[in-house]
Amino acid sequence: MSFQVCFLDRRTGTKIKVSVANSEEEFRNTTVEELKRKLLSEDSRYKHCGLYCNHKLLFHDRTLGSHGIKHNDIIVTEPPMRPQSLSSEDECEGEFISRTKSMEKLTLSM
Template sequence: MSFQVWILERRKGTTINVSVANSEEEFKNTTVEELKRKLFSADSRYKVCELYCNDERLFHDRTLGSHGIKHSDVIMIAPPMLPQSLSSKGEREGEFISRTESMEK
């Protein structure tokens, strides 16, 4: 059995079915970065796009399983909206940094 996800490309409004893995364990252990590489192959766009599932941004260093993604879930692909890290390391939920503070950093 092939474990798959549906990819919705926000700009075009199109969906495609992507085969991710051949087993549930392999599917759960696939990182978001690996999925992005599979989607874009040699294209470097995977480095800057963002993926979302159930209105939550997916971090490239985490696995599909850690995000709770299951076989046949829909993942939305979008261009980056905010200049944020794609990594979950150092993520500070709910913390607001003013524009002045961010410019100083």
């Protein structure tokens, strides 16, 4: 039996089923980081997303079992909070500006 979770992209409503493990023990011991890598193999748009289950943020270094996640549970993906753009010229669709980069731009504009 394959143990799976269903990812729900809150922005688009898209659902993706991902096989996580072949046994319940392996499923419970899978870290959120490992789960996210499996999601990324399905779709790279989720590289910087947050993962939530039952309205609680999933921590990357913890296991699915420690979060109480079970076979066929729904995990919601949320895009990261994007920093405020310094100007409309800096804003590109889908581009993430790091805090360091935005601080550098702010310093140069002063």
